[in-house]
Amino acid sequence: MKYMATYDVMESVRNTNEWLGASARAFASYPLFGLSLNPMLPLLAAWGEVTERSFGRMVAKPDWGIRSIVGPDGQDHLVDEKVVVERPFGNLLHFFVRRRAPMARKILVVAPMSGHYATLLRSTVASLLPDADVYVTDWLNARDIPVSAGKFDVEDYTLYIVDFLRHLGPDTHVVAVCQPVPLVLAATAYLAGEDPDAQPRSLTLMGGPVDPDAAATEVTDFGNRVTMGQLEHLAIQRVGFKYKGAGRLVYPGLAQLAGFISMNAERHAKAFTEQIFKVAQGQAGDHDGHNRFYDEYLAVMDMTAEFYLSTVERIFKNREIARNEFVVAGKKVDIGAITRVAVKIVEGENDDISAPGQCLAALDLLTGLPPEKKAQHLEPGAGHYGIFAGKSWRLNIRPLVLKFIDANSAAPDTAVTPETPPPAKKANKTIRLAAG
Incomplete structure (x- = not known):
C-alpha cells in the first residue's frame, strides 16, 4: 500500500463526500423549493450540511480559539x-x-x-x-x-x-x-x-x-496480534502530490480516524443521525455540543x-x-x-x-x-x-x-528543613540542608 496513488484515492474519497454534501445542501436549499412541503428536502439539505462539514474538517487544523481570559483583577486579558x-x-x-x-x-x-x-x-x-x-x-x-x-x-x-x-x-x-x-x-x-x-x-x-x-x-x-511486517504493509502510505510532504511515508490520519470510529461505530452513527434531524428541524447550532466535539474529533493529522x-x-x-x-x-x-x-x-x-x-x-x-x-x-x-x-x-x-x-515547586537545592538547635559557637547562623 506504500504508493502515492493509495493516499490520493483516500483523499479523493474524502473530497468527493465533501462535494456531495455541499451539492446536496445547495440543491435542497434552492429558493424555489421553499414552495414545496416535501419533508425530504429539509432532510436532504440537513444531510448535506452535516456531511460537508464533517468531511471538510478532516483536513483542516482547528484553531485554538483561546482569545482571552479573566485575570484576578476582574479584567479580560488577551x-x-x-x-x-x-x-x-x-x-x-x-x-x-x-x-x-x-x-x-x-x-x-x-x-x-x-x-x-x-x-x-x-x-x-x-x-x-x-x-x-x-x-x-x-x-x-x-x-x-x-x-x-x-x-x-x-x-x-x-x-x-x-x-x-x-x-x-x-x-x-x-x-x-x-x-x-x-x-x-x-x-x-x-x-x-x-x-x-x-x-x-x-x-x-x-x-x-x-x-x-x-x-x-x-x-x-x-x-x-499484528506483526510489524503486516502493519507496515497495511497502514503505511506515501503522501500524495497535493501536499508539501509528497513522497513521505506516513500513517494517514484518515486511516487512524477510520479505526477510531470503527471502535464505537454504533454510537457515532446514532450521533450523526440525531444531528441531521436536529439540523432539519432548526434545532442545531454552529457551536452546539455535536459540532464542538466532532469539529475536533474529525480533524486528523498524518x-x-x-x-x-x-x-x-x-x-x-x-x-x-x-x-x-x-x-x-x-x-x-x-x-x-x-x-x-x-x-x-x-x-x-x-x-x-x-x-x-x-x-x-x-x-x-x-x-x-x-x-x-x-x-x-x-x-x-x-x-x-x-x-x-x-x-x-x-x-x-x-x-x-x-x-x-x-x-513541589521549591527548587531541590533550596528547600529548607526545620531548623535544629545549632552549636553554641554558631548560634547566629542558620543551618540549611539541601534536599535531594
Missing part, C-alpha cells in the same frame, strides 16, 4: 499564541497573556501525537491559563513536512521534549497526556543522566501506556511512518520503557536515575484506551525516587477523554494537579 522554539516536526507554543506578570506556576502540556492535533487539549489549556504560564507541544502534520526534513521517530520525539525542557528551565512542571507519557518519562530520565539541572520540578502523567501489558485493551490486543511503527514496536511490542531498556541517541536511559522530580499518576477508572494500571506502572520504575515524591489518583467513572477534558478534569483532577504542582 491571549497571544507565540512560537518560542521552532522545529521541523513540532513547535513549542506559549500562550502569552498580555498585561499579566509572570505566574508562579510554569506548565508544559505535552500533547499526544496519535492522529489528532494538539488542539485536542484546548479545554485543558484554557482551564490552566488563569492560574499558570502555559506552554504546549504543537506537533505538525507530517503531510506538510518535506522529505528533506528527514525522519522523526520515538527517539526524535524524546529529544524534542528534552530540548523544550532545557529551553523552559528547571522550574517547569510537565503535564503529559496519553501517548507521550512513556516518552516524557524517558526524556526526564535522559536529562537525569545528561543534564540533571534541566530536569523539571514535577511530572503529571495522565492515562499513558507506560506498560501496555499491565491491563489489556483493544489497542494492546491489536498490537500483539504521523511519520517511522514514528508510528517505532511506537508500536518499541513501546507496545518490546515494552522497552516498561522493561527500562529504552535507548535514545545510542544511550540507554535509566528511569531509576530520576531521584528528585515529583511524579503523579492520573488514571480513569473506565479508560478503554490506556486502562488503569498501564500508567501506574511508572511508579515501579522510579526506583530512585523517594515515596514522598510519588502520588497517584484513580478517577471514578472517568473515561480516557474525561481525565483531561471532561467533567472529571474540571471538578476533581485539575485542582489535584495544581495542588501537586504547588507542593
